[in-house]
Amino acid sequence: MSLHHVRRGAGSPLLLVHGLGAGLQSWDPIIDELAAKREVIAVDLPGFGQTPPLSGDVSIAALTDSVAQFISEQGLEGVATAGQSMGGRIVLELARRGGGGDTVSLAPGGFWSDRELAVFGYTLRPSIALVRALRTRLPALLGNPVSRSALLAQLSARPWSLTPQTVLPDLLGLADSPATDPAMDALTKGPKQQGAPLGSVPGRVTIGWGRRDLVTVPRQAHRAADAFPDAALHWFPRCGHFPQWDAPHEAAELILTGTH
Template sequence: MSLHHVRRGNGSPLLLVHGLGAGLRSWDPIIDALAAHREVIAVDLPGFGQTAPLTGEVSIATLADSVERFIDDQGLDGVATAGQSMGGRIVLELARRGIGGDTVSLAPGGFWTERELAAFGYTLRPSIALVRALRGALPTLLSNPVSRTALLAQLSAHPWSLSRQTALPDLLGLVDAPATDAAMGALTKGPKQKGAPAGTVPGRVTIGWGRRDLVTVPRQARRAVEAFPGATLHWFPRCGHFPQWDAPSEAVELILASTH
């Protein structure tokens, strides 16, 4: 399967892997800033954006397989990677497999307790259902700071300050992507993320976490670092689940400083 992708900028390549939502457009708030310094390759995972869904099982492993094949097909051996949420987990899985180079993982899933995983499913599934029910009104609702805050309170630490265009692509992606439900199943019913022994990953691993993340809660960060010994943990102080929304400049600085 070929992954739809875009390339921007020049320099050392950097591969971006999105989470649930808009596909590669989830990186819109920071892709231009990254591309001012690097050649940025952003992909649509299977069933998101303009990439067709997988024909078989949807799991973190099979989604990572698709990115691994893309890296091979594009001649990107040793490419630095950055991912957010589900994409943050996928780039860690690639690093665990020895694929890629330096890795930046923002708010990855897979490091939860059973109780935290249950809370993740019980809260996010109704939120997705609500967004689906409100799909036609989303542009209007996101234009008003009060309704925007109500819609995005689970995802952003300061939703009232975001622009409509920052969040709209991801919310529409949750509604429209054919793989949303299957990917949610992979996250909530599949295995937790495996770690990697010290010295077995191909480059540096940096894990970024929002202090106010209500989706992958901050206490999971310690488990992620323990699973990848030697990883550097970066805290985003005033940030929810989407660093590219809440702290775009800081996210750009972290990715650029942590990869080469």
């Protein structure tokens, strides 16, 4: 399957892999800053954005396979990668397999305890259902800082400070993407993320985590760092699950300095 993608900028290539939500539009808050320094290739994963869903079962392994196939098709072997949430897990899985180059993973899934995983499923699924129920009213609700804060409390440390244009694509993506529910099943019912022994990854690995992340809670960062002992761990002090929302300049700088 060929992944829908956009290319922006010039320089050393950088592949962006999104999480649940808007597809490649999830990177809109920082893609201009990244493209000012690099050639940015942002993809829509299967079932998100403009890429058709997978024909078989959705799993993290299958989604990673689709990215690996895209890298091969585009002649991007050794490309630096950055991902957020589910995309952060996918780029770590690529690195674990020995694919890609330098890796920056923001708030990756897959490092929950069993209890944390249950809480993740029990809280995020109702949030997705609520977004679907309110879909036609989302622009108006996001335009009000009070209702915006209520809607985004699980996802952002500072939802009142965000613009509707920043967050609306991701919420509509959660509501509309055919892969949202299968990907949630993959995250909550599939295996947890495996690690990579010291010295086995192909490039530098940087893991970024928000101190106020309520989706992948901060204690999971230490498990991720233990699983990937080559990784450098970066903390975003006033940040929830989406660094590109809450700390866009810092997130862009981390990606640029963590890859070449």
